[in-house]
Amino acid sequence: MTYTSTWARWGRRTMWAAATLGIVAGVLLAASVVIPARSSSLSAGRIGVRIERGTVEAVWATHDVTWTTNRWSMSASGRKAAVMNWSDSAWRPNLKTARMIVGGSAGSGTLITLDAAYVPLWPWVVGPLGIAGMLWWRLPRMLEAGSCAACGYDIRGIRGEKCPECGGIIARWMAKWGMRLPWGGRACARAALDTVRA
Numbered sequence: 001m002t003y004t005s006t007w008a009r010w011g012r013r014t015m016w017a018a019a020t021l022g023i024v025a026g027v028l029l030a031a032s033v034v035i036p037a038r039s040s041s042l043s044a045g046r047i048g049v050r051i052e053r054g055t056v057e058a059v060w061a062t063h064d065v066t067w068t069t070n071r072w073s074m075s076a077s078g079r080k081a082a083v084m085n086w087s088d089s090a091w092r093p094n095l096k097t098a099r100m101i102v103g104g105s106a107g108s109g110t111l112i113t114l115d116a117a118y119v120p121l122w123p124w125v126v127g128p129l130g131i132a133g134m135l136w137w138r139l140p141r142m143l144e145a146g147s148c149a150a151c152g153y154d155i156r157g158i159r160g161e162k163c164p165e166c167g168g169i170i171a172r173w174m175a176k177w178g179m180r181l182p183w184g185g186r187a188c189a190r191a192a193l194d195t196v197r198a
Contacts (some may be wrong), residue, residue, distance in 0.1 A: 008139055015135035022128035029054050029121040041067035048072060054121050055087055061114040076102045076110040087118035094118050 032040065032051040041050035048065045050057045059065060063074045071082040083098045096116045101109035146156035153165035161169060 011135050011139050015132045015139065018128040018135070019132035022125050022132060025121050025124035025128070028056075029125055032121065043067060051121075053090070055090060056119045056121060057085075057087070057116055058119070059085075059114055059116045062112055065114065072114060072116075074112055074114070076112050079103050081112050083112075083114045085114065085116045087120075089118075090120055091122075093120065 028051060032054050035051075040052065041048065043049070043064075043066050045064055046061050048059045048061075048067060050059075050067055059072055061072070061074055063076045065072050065074050067073075068082070071084045073080060073082045075081070079102050081100055081102045083100070085096045085098055087096075088094045094117075096118070098114045098116075100112050102112055103109045146154055148155050148163040148166060148168055153163055155163055158164065163169075
């Protein structure tokens with residue numbers, strides 16, 4: 001197995017993984033715009049997650065949390081407390097912390113802390129889909145050692161000067177060592193071979 005075929009195999013795997021991640025993030029992004037915030041929240045004990053307006057909000061607190069209408073609610077010492085947090089930016093991730101004392105004065109109450117992480121979804125759509133698109137465009141332009149520059153046919157062991165598949169002229173150095181084609185891909189190789197023929 002050559003270096004190029006190994007690179008191409010891992011490139012295809014990476015391409016499909018990136019495309020899957022980008023599509024899943026895109027579905028979440030679309031759902032966050034369409035589905036109301038109340039139905040797109042999930043909490044279990046001291047941890048809660050909510051998706052709204054293209055941002056994932058993950059919270060963790062010192063007491064059990066639940067999402068109600070427009071705030072995170074907690075209870076401590078038999079009393080309820082509510083915290084309203086929001087992201088500083090829809091373009092970059094950020095962290096917020098809220099602290100309050102419930103059930104008495106400063107010395108006798110219970111301290112409640114709520115930490116929230118806000119992660120926008122758009123980079124998780126654009127980044128992986130951009131990587132998948134670049135790999136989709138680039139991978140077919142990789143030429144393995146021993147293959148025709150014009151059509152990709154395996155030409156190892158062929159004695160003639162022409163490819164039996166497409167009739168292109170065989171460059172012996174390319175058949176022996178292979179070539180990673182530049183961004184122009186197989187079209188550049190065809191143009192180079194056409195100039196050699198003339």
